[in-house]
Amino acid sequence: MTNSFAFVADFALTRAAADVPNSAQEAAALMMLDTMGILIAAGPMEAGVIARDTAALLYASSDPAFSARMMFDGRAVSLAGAAYAAATQTDNLDGHDGYNPTKGQIGVVVLPTLAALAEHLPDLPGPEALAAVITGYEIAGRAGISLHDSVTDYHTSGAWNALGVAAMAARLRGQSPEQLRQAMGIAEYHGPRSQMMREIANPTMLHDGSGWGALVGLSAAVLAERGFTGAPAITIESDEAASHWSDLGTFWQVEHQYVKPYPICRWAHAAIDATRAVMIEHDLGPNQIATLKVNSFHQAACLYSGIPQTTSQAQYSLPFAVAVYALHGRIGVEHISGPGLSDPEVAAFMSRIRVAEVERHTARFPKGRWADVEIATMDGRLLHSGDIHARGGPEAPFSRSDVIAKYMEFAKPVVGTDRAEAIRDAILSWTDPHSRYSDLAALLYEPPAP
Template sequence: MRAHGLRYAAGMTPFDFIHGLQWDDLPAPVRAQAKRCLLDLIGVAAGGLATDMSRIIRDHAAEDFPGSTPILFDNRTSAPATAAMAMATSIDSLDGHDGYNPAKGHIGCPLLPALLIFGQQARISGEGFLTALVMGYEFGARTAEAQHGTCPDYHTSGSWGAVTAAAAGARLLGLDVGQTRHALGIAEYHGPRSQMMRCIDWPTMVKDGAGWGAMSGVSAVQLARRGFTGAPAITVEQAPEYWTGLGTDWRILQQYFKPDPVCRWAQAPIEGVLALRRAHGLCAADVDHIEVDSFHEATRLATSRPETTEEAQYSTTFPCAVAMVRGGLAPADLDRAALRDPEILRLSEGLIMAEEAKANAAFPGTRLARVRLVLRDGRVLESDWMRPRWDAEDPPSDAELVNKFHALADPVLGRDRAEAIASVIDRLEEAPLTALTEHLFRAP
C-alpha cells in the first residue's frame, strides 16, 4: 500500500484525522456531546444486562474464548475480540442507544468496546479516550454514509461499524499509517455484511450486527499490528465525496438519542399515540383500534404478538399498544409478563399499518408517522405528522439524558454506583480512563 491515502477537500485524509485529532481541536459543544453519548451508551448497556441476549453472549465470550480482557459489567474475562463482541451485543440487546439518521444505524455501539479495550491496554487518559470517541463518531458517520451510498444492499451497523472500531483501535495502539490502512481493509473485508431488513422481518438476537462488527474491528487491529495485510477499505479510500468536513462539520452533534428502548422507526408512531392519549384524556378501553401511516421500513416492523423482547423491540404495533395502555415504555414493558398482557395484545393485533409516500420521501433523514385512534364511540382522532423525540434538531436536555441513564442503570447497578459512573464521566478529561473502567469491569 502507498504511504498516504487519497487527499480530500482541505488536504485532510481519514488517516490524518484518525491519528491527528487532539482534544484542543474540539469545540465545547463537541466535548459535551462526547460525554452525553458515553453516558447514554453505558446506561443502555446496564439496562440490557437482564436480557437473555446479553447473558448468552457474555457466557459465550467468557466460557468459549478464554483471555484476560474484562467483560463489561461482568466479573469474567475473555479474549479481546470476544470481549468486544459481548460488550457491543449487551448494548444492542436493549434498543435504546444513540443513532445517526443518514447511517440508518448506530455508531457508538460497535465503537465503544474497541475504545474501552484498547484504551485500557494503552493506559490512556480520560482526555485521550474522549478525543478518540469523537474521532470514532466522525469516522463512523462518514464510513456509514459511504457504504450506504455505494452499496445496493442495506447492511447492519456492524458492517461499517467494524471499520469504525478498527480506526479507534489503530489510533489508541499507535499503529502507523500503513498498519492503519491494513486494519481498516481487514475490518471492511471481514465485517458482518448482514442484511438489516432480514432481522426486521425475523427479529432475533442477531439484531444490528454490532457485536460482530466490534469483534471484527478489534481482530483487524490485532492482525494488522502483527503484519497481516488487507485490501484497502473501499468506503474510506474510494468514496471521497463522503469524507468532507473532517474537523469542521461535526457529525457527533447530529446524533439522535432515544427516549424509548425500541427501534427508532417505531418512535414517531409512539409519539403520535401518546400525543392523542394526553390531548384527549384517553385510556386504552376507549380505543377500538389504532391506525398508523409511515414509511416502508416502519411497516415491516410487523410483529404484533411478540414472544421475545427482540420481537417486541423490533415492532411498531406492540410498542404503540404499550404506549396506549401504559402511557409510556420501559424495558419491563417489552419483556416477559408484558408480552402476555391481553389489553396490549388486543391493540397490537388490531393495529393497521399503511405505507405513505410523504414518509417514504423523508426517510432516512426524518422518520415520520401519522396516527389515528378509532374510538369505540365512533370518533376518529388523528395526530399531526410526528417525528421521534430527541432528534438532533431537538435534542434532550442534559437533565433528561441523566434521568434516562438513572432509569436504566439504577435498578441494575444501584444508585450509588450509577452516580459514581455519571460523576466520573462528567470530569473524565481530568482523570485517567481507569477512573471509569473500575466501575465498568465488574458485575453489579
C-alpha cells in the same frame, strides 16, 4: 495511499483532544452515558448472558497484553472478545443512540471498544478518551454513509462500524498510518454485510450485527499491528467515496446522533410519539381508544406485526410498542421481556391497531423517521396527530437532563443508585482536562448484585 485516506489517518491518529470543539466533547460524553445505561440494563437479559459466556468459551486470549475484562462481569477474555460481548449485549436492548444518515447505530460499538482498549491505558486522560470516542463516531458514521451509497443491499451497522472500531484501536494503541490503512482494509473486507430487512422480517438476537462489527474491527487492528495486510478500504479510498470524507473535522456527526426514548427499533418511534401527542393533547386514556391507524414509512410498516413471543420480536414490533405505550405511558425493559410479553391487555389493544405505508413518510427516510396517527374514540371522535418526527434527534432533541434521566432509569435497577450515580459522574467528567478514565474503570467490572 490516497489523499482521502491520508486525511482520515491524520484525523484519527494525530488530532489533539484539545482541537475537538467543546460541543463535540459534551455530545460524546452524553452519548457514552446513554449507551452505558442500555449496556447495564441489557446485562441480565438472555442475549447478554449468552454473549459473555460465549466470549469466555471462544474468544479468550493467552496473552494478558491482549486481554480485557468483560464489563459488569469481570472475566478476562481477548480484547476483541470483550468488545464483542459488550456490543452484542447492548445491541439486544434497542435503546442506544443512532444516526439517521447511516440508518444505524455507532455508540453500541464505541463504548465497548473504549472499555476494552483502556484496560491497558491506566493514565488515559478523560479528554483523550473522548477524542477516541469521537474518532469512532466520525469515522464509522462516514463509512456507513459511504457504504450505503455504494451498494444496493440494506446492510446492518456491523458492516461499517467495524471501521470506526479499527480507527479507535489505531489511535489508542499508537499505530502508524500504514497499520491503520491495513486495519481499515481488513475491517471493511470482513465487516458483516448482514441483511437488515431479513432481521426485520424475522427478529432474533442477531439485531444490527454490531457485536460482530466490534469483533471484526478489533481483530483487524491486532492483525494489522502484527503485519497482516488488507485490500484498501473502498469506502474511504475510492474516488466515489471522497465526498463523504471532505467535512471530516469540520462537521461533527457526534453532535447529531439521536437518543431513543424507548428500547424499541427507531422505526417505530414516530408512531409511538404520534400516539403520545394525541393522547396528551386530548387527555385520552387507553380505554377511550376504539381504533388507532398508524401511517408511516415503508421500513416501519415492515416491522413485525404479530404478537411477540420473544424480546427480539417485541423490540421490532411497531403495533406492540404503540399498544404498550398507550396502556402504560412508557416502555421499559419489563414490558419487552418476561411477563410483559404475555400481557393480555397489550394483546387486546394490538387488535385495534392498523399500520399503513404512506409515500410522503417513505420519501423522507432515512433523513427522517416520520409518522402520523388517526385515533377513533369510543365516543365517535376522529383525532389526528399530524406528521410527527421521532423525538430525541436533532429535529426534536433531548436536553442534557433528559439524557441523564434516561440513563438513571435504565442503570439504577441493575447496579443500584450509588453505583449508577458514580458511573454517571465519572463519564460526564471526561470533558475536564484533569479527569482520568480510570475513575470509571474502577466501577465497571464487579458483577451487579442479584
